Amino acid sequence: MWADEACWKLTGTEASSPFPPRAIAPKRRVMISLRKLFRPGPDPREVRRPLWNAVVAAARAPHWYEAGGVPDTLDGRFDMVSLVLALVLHRIDDDPGQTLAGVQLTELFVSDMDGQMRQIGFGDMVVGKQVGRMVGALGGRLGAYRAPDGSDELRAALVRNLWRGKAPADAALDHVANEVAALRAALAALPVEALIAADSLPGASA
Numbered sequence: 001m002w003a004d005e006a007c008w009k010l011t012g013t014e015a016s017s018p019f020p021p022r023a024i025a026p027k028r029r030v031m032i033s034l035r036k037l038f039r040p041g042p043d044p045r046e047v048r049r050p051l052w053n054a055v056v057a058a059a060r061a062p063h064w065y066e067a068g069g070v071p072d073t074l075d076g077r078f079d080m081v082s083l084v085l086a087l088v089l090h091r092i093d094d095d096p097g098q099t100l101a102g103v104q105l106t107e108l109f110v111s112d113m114d115g116q117m118r119q120i121g122f123g124d125m126v127v128g129k130q131v132g133r134m135v136g137a138l139g140g141r142l143g144a145y146r147a148p149d150g151s152d153e154l155r156a157a158l159v160r161n162l163w164r165g166k167a168p169a170d171a172a173l174d175h176v177a178n179e180v181a182a183l184r185a186a187l188a189a190l191p192v193e194a195l196i197a198a199d200s201l202p203g204a205s206a
Contacts, residue, residue, distance in 0.1 A: 045104040045111070050199035051088070052108040058204040059084040063179070069172030070162050078113075079162050082138050084204075085109060086145045087184055088195070095192035105196075110135060149181035179205060 059080040065072040070080055085105070092102040113134050117127045141161055147154035158176055159167050167173065186203025187195065 045107050048101060048104040048108055048196065051196060052105055052112070054198060054200045054204075055084050055088055055105075056081060058183070058201045061204065061206055063205050064176065067172070068176040068179070069168045070176065075164075076162070078134065081109075082141050083145065083158075083162070083180070084183070084201070085138065086142050087180070087187060088201070089142060090146065090184075091187040091190075091195060092192055098192050098196055101192075101196040106138075109138065145180075149184060150177070154180070 060077065064070045064080050065076070070076050089102050089105065092098050092105070110131060114127060114131050117130055122130065141157070144157035144161065145154070147157055155173060155177055158173065158180070159165060162176065182205075183201065183203050187201070190198075190202050
């Protein structure tokens, strides 16, 4: 703003300025160059924003909370985002050449969790601790959700993380386990290069 005002004052009409236009032009070019130099560039993580939005949309699908019985609470929604994100990150990990995409997607997760905590009204110290716990929780689930589909190990991980250890009705657990298997199979059928550029997830039920 100040640079723009200075340019305007220096480049007024010839009658009101003691300097000829040709003497002012280089200064203006310098100011413009400085503004470009210090202007923040685009966030490289934003290239993964469509995929991140797709993860959130898939995790917020009503069937998880209705047929699946996952609690439709802040904790329940976080648990579902972590589950879907873990499955997507597992698929990205299958292609070592796309490691950066996985990092960018995870950083968007952290950034959005931070923003949501601040919107709720938490201060810096609380937000830092809570986000740290969320990242730790995601790390644990990345390991737990590598269990094979249909295995007792995976079902136990789902109960532990989605229902905080309190087993739901068999039909609800069966629904979630079957949907996880379907999503994992659909992700496996999609090339990683296509997945990281996607704006929706294959096989994700509405």
